[in-house]
Amino acid sequence: MAATARLRNSEINTLSGVLLELYSPGPTSDLPQRLFHVLSRCFSFDFVAYHEIVNNHSQRHFIWPEYNLDLGAFEAYLYQHPTWNAFAKDRAKSPLRISDLVSLSRWHRTDLYNHIFRPRSQNYQLAFIALDQEPQLGLALNRSTRDFSDEERLMLQILHPHIIQGYRTSRLFSSISEAMATKGRGYLIADETGHVHFATDTALGWLREYFPEDQVVRLPNLLRDWLKSRAHGVSADRRLNTTLTEFSVERRGKRLSIQCISPFECSEYRLVLTEDIEQGDASRLEKLGLTKREAEVLLWVSQGKRNCEIGTILGTRERTIYKHLERVFAKLNVETRTAAAQKAFEVLHG
Amino acid sequence: MRLSNQHLKAFSKVALTLSQPVAFDAFPAQAIKAVEPLIDCDFYAFDKFALNESRTFVPGRTVVYPEYRGNFRAFEEYLSQHPCFPTVIAAGVDRPVKMSDFTSLARWRHTELYNNFFRSENQNYQLVFLCQFPKFKVGLAFNRSKSDFSEEERKMAELIRPHLAQAHHNSQIYSDLSEALESDGRGFLVVDLNGKIRCATSNAKRYLERYAGPIKSQMLPNPVRDWVRVQSDRFAVPEFTLQNVLRLHRENGRLTIQVLTVTADGESRLSLTEETSPLAASSLEGLGLTKREAEVLFWVTQGKRNSEIGLILGTKERTIYKHLERVFAKLNVETRTAAANIVFERFHKSAVCRSR
Numbered sequence: 001m002a003a004t005a006r007l008r009n010s011e012i013n014t015l016s017g018v019l020l021e022l023y024s025p026g027p028t029s030d031l032p033q034r035l036f037h038v039l040s041r042c043f044s045f046d047f048v049a050y051h052e053i054v055n056n057h058s059q060r061h062f063i064w065p066e067y068n069l070d071l072g073a074f075e076a077y078l079y080q081h082p083t084w085n086a087f088a089k090d091r092a093k094s095p096l097r098i099s100d101l102v103s104l105s106r107w108h109r110t111d112l113y114n115h116i117f118r119p120r121s122q123n124y125q126l127a128f129i130a131l132d133q134e135p136q137l138g139l140a141l142n143r144s145t146r147d148f149s150d151e152e153r154l155m156l157q158i159l160h161p162h163i164i165q166g167y168r169t170s171r172l173f174s175s176i177s178e179a180m181a182t183k184g185r186g187y188l189i190a191d192e193t194g195h196v197h198f199a200t201d202t203a204l205g206w207l208r209e210y211f212p213e214d215q216v217v218r219l220p221n222l223l224r225d226w227l228k229s230r231a232h233g234v235s236a237d238r239r240l241n242t243t244l245t246e247f248s249v250e251r252r253g254k255r256l257s258i259q260c261i262s263p264f265e266c267s268e269y270r271l272v273l274t275e276d277i278e279q280g281d282a283s284r285l286e287k288l289g290l291t292k293r294e295a296e297v298l299l300w301v302s303q304g305k306r307n308c309e310i311g312t313i314l315g316t317r318e319r320t321i322y323k324h325l326e327r328v329f330a331k332l333n334v335e336t337r338t339a340a341a342q343k344a345f346e347v348l349h350g
Numbered sequence: 351m352r353l354s355n356q357h358l359k360a361f362s363k364v365a366l367t368l369s370q371p372v373a374f375d376a377f378p379a380q381a382i383k384a385v386e387p388l389i390d391c392d393f394y395a396f397d398k399f400a401l402n403e404s405r406t407f408v409p410g411r412t413v414v415y416p417e418y419r420g421n422f423r424a425f426e427e428y429l430s431q432h433p434c435f436p437t438v439i440a441a442g443v444d445r446p447v448k449m450s451d452f453t454s455l456a457r458w459r460h461t462e463l464y465n466n467f468f469r470s471e472n473q474n475y476q477l478v479f480l481c482q483f484p485k486f487k488v489g490l491a492f493n494r495s496k497s498d499f500s501e502e503e504r505k506m507a508e509l510i511r512p513h514l515a516q517a518h519h520n521s522q523i524y525s526d527l528s529e530a531l532e533s534d535g536r537g538f539l540v541v542d543l544n545g546k547i548r549c550a551t552s553n554a555k556r557y558l559e560r561y562a563g564p565i566k567s568q569m570l571p572n573p574v575r576d577w578v579r580v581q582s583d584r585f586a587v588p589e590f591t592l593q594n595v596l597r598l599h600r601e602n603g604r605l606t607i608q609v610l611t612v613t614a615d616g617e618s619r620l621s622l623t624e625e626t627s628p629l630a631a632s633s634l635e636g637l638g639l640t641k642r643e644a645e646v647l648f649w650v651t652q653g654k655r656n657s658e659i660g661l662i663l664g665t666k667e668r669t670i671y672k673h674l675e676r677v678f679a680k681l682n683v684e685t686r687t688a689a690a691n692i693v694f695e696r697f698h699k700s701a702v703c704r705s706r
Contacts, residue, residue, distance in 0.1 A: 005355075012353055012361075016509055020516050023369045025523055054616075134542070154355070158362050165369050169520075171617075172371060172549050175540045176527045179619055182610055185530055189523060192484075198523055261526065267484040270522070272530045304688025339653030341687045345694055 005150035424466035543616035
């Protein structure tokens with residue numbers, strides 16, 4: 001059967017193209033969407049169903065295009081599904097058509113067909129799920145006219161491990177991106193025209209927040225000018241607080257620092273974004289339960305300043321600073337300024 | 351010419367291997383490992399060319415498998431004699447080419463490039479492709495002594511070329527992300543419900559092996575695995591907070607493992623922090639202090655008052671005061687917090703500030 005099926009070179013080229021699409025490092029949330037696009041390049045079908053089970057835990061189902069599926073009826077009659085039984089009970093290891101297992105007339109007599117598939121006369125199906133793989137990803141392609149060919153079966157067989165791997169790869173990139181977000185960092189890659197090829201969600205969010213007047217899929221203009229000027233070895237715009245290695249922009253008392261980590265001669269910009277917390281951001285210390293003023297005082301204490309110096313900086317008397325500090329000590333449950341400074345240090349650098 | 355199913359399966363396998371993100375440094379080896387089952391030859395070479403100041407492409411990175419005992423300097427010197435040079439380097443053509451497309455075997459053997467580099471292993475035939483980017487080129491060269499490469503092999507090389515380019519790009523992203531993640535010395539780990547490691551940064555691997563034992567078949571070492579399982583079960587409980595950490599101790603260090611989040615399908619993301627703590631007083635002698643001064647400064651960093659330090663060290667408060675005067679002078683500071691800050695800054699990355 002499948003042994004005689006062969007793919008034409010054009011089909012192999014299509015396959016190669018969709019693998020590239022599958023392995024682009026997009027987030028897991030985009031995967032079903034990308035997958036549908038991939039499948040529509042490889043097969044013609046009326047409907048495709050995607051089913052995802054990870055660690056027997058969460059499940060995602062998608063049918064594309066939209067299909068008003070009566071999930072209750074589907075589950076109730078699932079035991080009549082020829083291919084599902086072959087995968088679940090007989091552990092079939094390769095994709096199957098319904099017609100590989102039962103005749104069309106018998107398929108038409110099942111409750112499953114009559115309740116679920118008949119309204120759109122979905123006579124033919126090609127499906128696969130590998131229940132011994134992790135994650136378990138199931139795909140079912142449906143058509144009303146013309147059964148699926150051996151070549152299409154072969155195509156799905158070859159594609160399937162890549163769909164699982166594509167899931168794993170995008171999962172990996174999602175995990176790392178989220179972990180970076182918990183540390184207040186983002187990352188993105190853009191080309192010389194400013195087109196963004198890959199970005200963590202945090203990075204995109206910051207671009208929107210700090211450059212509200214620019215569109216998102218491209219790098220903001222100010223940033224691009226800086227990246228270009230870097231190549232010529234000049235520090236860009238005087239209005240901006242930039243150096244050759246770091247670009248920073250402030251907005252509403254917060255500060256975003258952007259570092260370009262690709263070498264000058266590289267045709268891509270690889271950027272690490274950090275929302276700056278080390279530039280003595282007193283507001284971060286308010287987390288400790290301090291008022292704005294107390295946080296400012298603590299910040300200067302952590303910089304090793306004396307009370308009289310802090311008084312000068314903040315424009316108040318030393319005695320006031322002393323009073324503020326008393327409350328800071330009580331709130332932080334410490335007795336010395338060094339212990340308080342250490343707590344501040346943990347918040348700012350921890 | 352139509353590719354056989356065998357070729358198709360081999361290609362699929364190459365794409366699958368290439369799709370697994372690896373650190374950028376490990377990429378050449380991974381690329382060669384991936385294509386090995388596809389095209390059989392004596393030597394596989396991963397090549398990268400970069401644009402230099404005078405805007406010409408020069409070899410940036412070459413990795414050959416198996417190890418090649420040739421004079422690589424001669425390779426660079428005579429590279430322009432390579433029969434494929436005008437096409438793949440100068441003209442920037444990206445489809446795979448064979449040396450025999452451009453020259454005869456006899457003429458190839460007359461070149462200095464052959465005699466100074468390829469001759470030692472008798473490499474008569476080559477199939478090569480480079481993926482062309484504006485400022486660099488990256489590709490693979492296949493080398494054989496016996497038979498020339500077939501059109502089928504050329505077709506296979508053509509098929510994998512874009513996948514190599516994409517995998518190279520992904521590996522760059524993967525490395526950048528891991529590096530940004532680890533820049534403060536932290537490790538990061540993703541494990542599934544069964545304690546199998548899905549992703550581990552190099553710090554995380556090092557810490558686990560140092561504190562919990564070897565990682566076998568991608569499974570978390572045992573004490574950690576059990577703990578993670580308990581955490582991920584408890585994670586479903588609404589009032590559960592993520593304050594809970596696992597601490598593993600060693601001679602002069604401590605590993606702190608914290609669950610960052612657990613996803614709905616039971617995947618746990620962990621952060622690993624190593625502290626070489628408590629900061630030994632002796633390490634402060636590196637600041638130019640005597641043993642006693644270092645001890646005093648150590649207790650200052652722990653937030654102790656002079657009177658308390660006196661009790662700890664069994665001397666009078668006045669002596670501590672005198673010691674500190676000298677410490678301040680040596681560190682060129684005027685307050686105890688400033689002195690403690692110097693210690694924090696110097697040793698923060700590895701230690702101190704998180705010891706509670």
